[in-house]
Amino acid sequence: MSQNESLLKRLQEGSVLCAEGYIFELERRGYVKAGAFVPEVLLEHPEVVRQLHHEFVRAGSDVTLALTYYAHREKLKAIGRENDLEAMNRAALKIASEVAKETGTLFAGDICNTSAYDVNNKAASDEEVRRQYTEQLQWAVDAGVDFVLAETLEYVGEALVALEVIKKHNLPAVINFASNLEKTKDDYDLVEACKILKDNRADVVGFNCSRGPAAMLPLLKRLREAVVGPISALPVAYRTSPANPSFQSLKNSDGQPAYTLGLDEFLCTRKEMADFAAEAQKLGVSFIGICCGAGPHHVRAMAEALGRTVLASKYSPDMSQHYLVGSADYAKKHEEQFIDHFAGK
Numbered sequence: 001m002s003q004n005e006s007l008l009k010r011l012q013e014g015s016v017l018c019a020e021g022y023i024f025e026l027e028r029r030g031y032v033k034a035g036a037f038v039p040e041v042l043l044e045h046p047e048v049v050r051q052l053h054h055e056f057v058r059a060g061s062d063v064t065l066a067l068t069y070y071a072h073r074e075k076l077k078a079i080g081r082e083n084d085l086e087a088m089n090r091a092a093l094k095i096a097s098e099v100a101k102e103t104g105t106l107f108a109g110d111i112c113n114t115s116a117y118d119v120n121n122k123a124a125s126d127e128e129v130r131r132q133y134t135e136q137l138q139w140a141v142d143a144g145v146d147f148v149l150a151e152t153l154e155y156v157g158e159a160l161v162a163l164e165v166i167k168k169h170n171l172p173a174v175i176n177f178a179s180n181l182e183k184t185k186d187d188y189d190l191v192e193a194c195k196i197l198k199d200n201r202a203d204v205v206g207f208n209c210s211r212g213p214a215a216m217l218p219l220l221k222r223l224r225e226a227v228v229g230p231i232s233a234l235p236v237a238y239r240t241s242p243a244n245p246s247f248q249s250l251k252n253s254d255g256q257p258a259y260t261l262g263l264d265e266f267l268c269t270r271k272e273m274a275d276f277a278a279e280a281q282k283l284g285v286s287f288i289g290i291c292c293g294a295g296p297h298h299v300r301a302m303a304e305a306l307g308r309t310v311l312a313s314k315y316s317p318d319m320s321q322h323y324l325v326g327s328a329d330y331a332k333k334h335e336e337q338f339i340d341h342f343a344g345k
């Protein structure tokens with residue numbers, strides 16, 4: 001069985017967990033500059049990217065996704081590194097491919113919103129976006145990806161071009177929309193947008209980024225009723241609400257916009273992410289994941305909520321062993337040891 005078949009087969013048989021959100025995590029670790037959020041780390045500290053992939057896989061991710069998010073021409077132009085476009089993409093693909101091989105996970109290519117799509121100039125921007133995706137996907141195909149995740153898409157038009165280019169290579173396509181509104185930027189209801197992509201041969205459709213668990217679940221319910229086949233959900237690990245559905249709309253306690261540097265105040269607990277994974281599975285979502293804000297502790301909790309034991313489960317919490325909040329026996333024993341210590345025993 002080829003790996004290509006294995007994504008779709010795995011989705012038929014159960015769930016696939018996909019951890020991403022690398023850019024935010026690498027920014028927190030001091031390897032990506034907040035603002036442009038371009039993954040220059042790929043060229044400057046590739047070992048850090050490799051380690052993060054390993055941490056997410058160890059925590060339960062079934063997918064190693066190449067960090068080519070925001071490694072596209074428009075973003076690189078903004079920081080004057082357009083000439084590094086190919087080197088950055090190839091580095092991301094090489095690292096992810098090696099980690100996928102080492103860990104037996106699926107190797108996925110990644111394309112995203114290009115920032116070049118203009119709904120008022122559809123023909124020309126279709127052409128420009130097609131050129132960018134064609135270039136990026138050729139590198140992904142050269143690296144041997146098992147499937148492609150096209151994500152954080154804001155326009156049906158742009159998503160259709162992404163799908164067309166992925167399908168030229170006969171690869172499985174997971175197409176995810178992100179929106180802080182109920183509609184795409186070209187005015188399609190988000191569920192309707194997914195349906196259009198599904199009707200055009202997308203293998204998996206759904207949402208990533210922007211919304212946290214509570215604001216994504218109602219959309220997933222509607223999506224499950226609207227399309228047949230596998231659907232996907234990768235919320236941000238931030239506590240958004242129906243009143244403030246996207247992390248871009250959150251405000252800190254001082255009234256200032258939380259996006260992006262104040263988002264810590266809204267970070268989901270591992271239990272909240274675990275509850276989301278269980279709830280999504282119950283709704284019939286089979287491609288389940290996590291986007292911006294993700295840490296390995298979230299991923300492990302989600303994997304365990306899906307009934308798995310993963311490598312990092314070796315160190316899953318057992319708070320009964322804690323000297324303050326643990327079991328009465330354990331606390332008593334600790335206290336006795338403490339008294340003995342000071343009594344010189």
Ligand SMILES: [Zn+2]
Nearest residue numbers: 209210291292
């Ligand atoms: Zn995200």
